[in-house]
Amino acid sequence: MSIEVSGLVRRFGSHPALDNVSLHVGDGELVALLGPSGSGKTTLLRAIAGLEPLDAGRVTYDGVDVTDAPARMRGVGFVFQHYALFGHLDVHENVAFALRVRKRPDAEVRARVAELLDLVQLGGFADRYPDQLSGGQRQRVALARALAAEPRVLLLDEPFSALDAQVRKDLRRWLRSLHDRIRTTCLFVTHDQEEAFELADRVVVFHKGRIEQDGPPRQVWRQPSSAFVLQFLGHVNLMSGERRGGQWVGPGDLRWLGAPQGPDVAEGPAVLGVRHRDLAVRLSAQAGPTDWPVTVERIATSGWRSELQLRLTNGELLTAEVSGDELDELALRTGDAAAVWVRHGYLFAA
Amino acid sequence: MAGRAKVPRLPGLGLSSTVTLLWLGALALLPMAALVIQAAQVPLGRWQAVLADPRVLSALGLSFSGALVAALLATLAGGLVAWVLVRYQFAGRWMMDAVVDLPFALPTAVAGIALTALWGPDGIFGSFCKQFLGLDVAFTRVGVVLALVFVGLPFVVRTVQPVLADLDAALEEAAACLGASQLQVLTKVLLPPLRPALITGFSLAFARGVGEFGSVVFIAGNLPNRTEIAPLLVVTRLEEYDYAGATVLATTLLGGSLVLLGLLTRLQRRPGQS
Numbered sequence: 001m002s003i004e005v006s007g008l009v010r011r012f013g014s015h016p017a018l019d020n021v022s023l024h025v026g027d028g029e030l031v032a033l034l035g036p037s038g039s040g041k042t043t044l045l046r047a048i049a050g051l052e053p054l055d056a057g058r059v060t061y062d063g064v065d066v067t068d069a070p071a072r073m074r075g076v077g078f079v080f081q082h083y084a085l086f087g088h089l090d091v092h093e094n095v096a097f098a099l100r101v102r103k104r105p106d107a108e109v110r111a112r113v114a115e116l117l118d119l120v121q122l123g124g125f126a127d128r129y130p131d132q133l134s135g136g137q138r139q140r141v142a143l144a145r146a147l148a149a150e151p152r153v154l155l156l157d158e159p160f161s162a163l164d165a166q167v168r169k170d171l172r173r174w175l176r177s178l179h180d181r182i183r184t185t186c187l188f189v190t191h192d193q194e195e196a197f198e199l200a201d202r203v204v205v206f207h208k209g210r211i212e213q214d215g216p217p218r219q220v221w222r223q224p225s226s227a228f229v230l231q232f233l234g235h236v237n238l239m240s241g242e243r244r245g246g247q248w249v250g251p252g253d254l255r256w257l258g259a260p261q262g263p264d265v266a267e268g269p270a271v272l273g274v275r276h277r278d279l280a281v282r283l284s285a286q287a288g289p290t291d292w293p294v295t296v297e298r299i300a301t302s303g304w305r306s307e308l309q310l311r312l313t314n315g316e317l318l319t320a321e322v323s324g325d326e327l328d329e330l331a332l333r334t335g336d337a338a339a340v341w342v343r344h345g346y347l348f349a350a
Numbered sequence: 351m352a353g354r355a356k357v358p359r360l361p362g363l364g365l366s367s368t369v370t371l372l373w374l375g376a377l378a379l380l381p382m383a384a385l386v387i388q389a390a391q392v393p394l395g396r397w398q399a400v401l402a403d404p405r406v407l408s409a410l411g412l413s414f415s416g417a418l419v420a421a422l423l424a425t426l427a428g429g430l431v432a433w434v435l436v437r438y439q440f441a442g443r444w445m446m447d448a449v450v451d452l453p454f455a456l457p458t459a460v461a462g463i464a465l466t467a468l469w470g471p472d473g474i475f476g477s478f479c480k481q482f483l484g485l486d487v488a489f490t491r492v493g494v495v496l497a498l499v500f501v502g503l504p505f506v507v508r509t510v511q512p513v514l515a516d517l518d519a520a521l522e523e524a525a526a527c528l529g530a531s532q533l534q535v536l537t538k539v540l541l542p543p544l545r546p547a548l549i550t551g552f553s554l555a556f557a558r559g560v561g562e563f564g565s566v567v568f569i570a571g572n573l574p575n576r577t578e579i580a581p582l583l584v585v586t587r588l589e590e591y592d593y594a595g596a597t598v599l600a601t602t603l604l605g606g607s608l609v610l611l612g613l614l615t616r617l618q619r620r621p622g623q624s
Binding site: 049051070071072074075076077078080082084086087088089097098100101102145146148149 | 518520521523524525526527528529530531534538539542543
């Protein structure tokens, strides 16, 4: 089923949680709504499900306007961050809930629940109660429950955020393979960019109640549309300066002559963004004429990669990420002088 | 497990069990035992005579049935009040929250007089009921139930409120997304987890209602065979120096309450738990 929302507005007091949001989700797509907390992504998901009253805008399913339809008439499957399982019902009856309220015959309910519990690999857990399950198991019960009535769309609100790192990783791979099998249109909310990028066909980035960027994961990663997106994706140095004569000039006469990734910006105030991976470090002796001289402030090693905190002559602090081998080669220590150069940089008008 | 049990914990099993037994024994069991011993000394014939008295039967019947009906109404109304207090934000909510406890603090006689003034034939509500519904409240059994609802309500609100506050609002949303109607959300999702608290509140309101005296006697009018409650009849018998009669009545009240409360405790067990 395809979903179209147009001009959605939702205010909490004077604060707009959704500020004129429009989005089209095609049939069978798996879309991630990504953004920091309070950016409006959960409000949009709830609005699509019919759980959130709207101040303006329309929601349509396959071209049919459902804006005023209550949640129970919409046929959506919704998975909540904290599972929202019915504690007084066992796993079987939790999964059967949607069929019970539709008064389906008992034999059909049993067959369907058994099939769903197999699907979420909880075949032997039918008579357990939710408080006897681990977090990952509970969320899989919640998924089976949401799928029971064959929803036209599956909506997941930060489904894995309450789980351990390893369980989270397993469950999201499992969800991806599940989606590949059942091809139900699927939207999920996350603040974890890794999760969004690994799982989704398309990533929609939210900022202050608006859609900041919308595209396939690789495109969002390679061509962030704004300094906000670049920063939100993480591991980046942002420096204010200006575009002047085809160069970027920063404080302390810092200059960068390279061509930006993505579109260039006009002359004037501009922010230079350099991912930690894209800030290359070399010894002062090998420094090129346009390199920036730095002092090593701190070296933090975690596993196979190391993060160097580098102080520029103008006082700003930059972070560079190097591999363990690179660090060995450089043989740098805290307090040493070194030089950096920008491998890839992004420019945004400030 | 054995190793864990050795870790000393405050206040310690010895101290806490001593306090518990002492409290149960001295404050609850001893007076009740005295009553039972007294009752055992009353000859069987006297028991039959006391309990055969229509006035006694009427008073016992009114106390039990009035307390049951009032507890039922208090459970309905108290459940709603708790719901409103937990789920809605509105101006003056803290005040409403505080007012719920008033029946606890108000001397019951004051409450009784106030209720009589309001619901009596000349009172604001009383005259309204008389004029438009043709219903007398004060000095009838309706008045008795009204007073008992008044004293029972806070028990229900205060037992249901915290449980309701702990219920995740997402449960209702989950049920709605799964296609449940509002009635189904209520009966299949909200009431089952609230059931133990509702039954506890009902039990407390009922127990209080059986023994309630001060708030009832003013509005009841105390007409023998009609609006006289059993606790009042106990006092009347005592004033007549009819200790055997008072003992039989009190023991019957106690026994009846015990049986009903025991049944309610059994009802309270959650399905799926042993």
